[in-house]
Amino acid sequence: MTFESDSILMTEEGKAFFESSKSKDPKVIVDEFVQIITAKMGATKKLSTGLFPKQINQFGHLIGYKLAQKVKYSQLRRFVDAFKDLERKTDFTELLNELNLFPIYLIHGYSKKEDLLLFTHLLNHIIQNEWIKEPDDFETLMDLVDAITAYFQCYESKED
Secondary structure (H helix, E strand, C coil): CCHHHCCCCCCHHHHHHHHHHCCCCHHHHHHHHHHHHHHHHHHHCCHHHHCCHHHHHHHHHHHHHHHHCCCCHHHHHHHHHHHHHHHCCCCHHHHHHHHHHHHHHHHHHHHHCHHHHHHHHHHHHHHHCCCCCCHHHHHHHHHHHHHHHHHHHHHHHHHC
C-alpha cells in the first residue's frame, strides 16, 4: 500500500481530489484553491472562515506531494522557519506588518528555485489579498503550512 492510497489518512473524497489534482500545473492548483476558499469565505474575506480542516488536509497533502517531487526539505524549511518566527510574535499588528513584507522573501526564494512556485504562489496570494485579518486567520495559515510540511516530509522520506 502506498502512502497516497492509505485509507487511514484520506477519505474517499480526499483520494479522488488527490488523484485528479496531482498531475496538474502548480498555477492551476493554486487557482482552484483560491476559487474554493473564496467561495467559502463569502463577504468576510477571512482565511479562517473559508479554510476548514478538511481543505487544510487535502491541499496540504497535494502541495506537500508536489513539492517533494522537486525540492529538498532545506529549501522549503527556510520559508517554514520564517513563518514559525512570525508565529512567536505576541503583537498581532507587528505580525501583520512583517507578514506584509513576506512576499519579498517569496520572490527571492522563487528566483532561486522555480520549483517552489506552487508554495510561493499560494502564500503570496493569501498575503496580498489580505486574508489574514485576525489571529485565528494566521493560525489557519499556520495549520496549512504545517500540513504542507508534514506531507512533504512523508513523501520526501519515501524517496530517500
